[in-house]
Amino acid sequence: MINHSHPILLLKPTEAAKALAISERTLFTLTKEGKIPVVHIGRSVRYRLSEIEAMLDRVQQGGRSLDS
Secondary structure (H helix, E strand, C coil): CCCCCCCCCEECHHHHHHHHCCCHHHHHHHHHCCCCCCEEECCEEEEEHHHHHHHHHHHHHHCCCCCC
């Protein structure tokens, strides 16, 4: 059974790239390198909002860029 008390919010690649202030090409490169987890729904690619927020937190705390 699915627990709907905490919905998982998913972003399209354009939305995730915008949230991270990077290009879609960079987003796909980071995804391919395994640095950003991805969710596949059929042929669609989506990014968990929680993962994007966590990545932003890590970058802000570490003072480094996304691709390092």
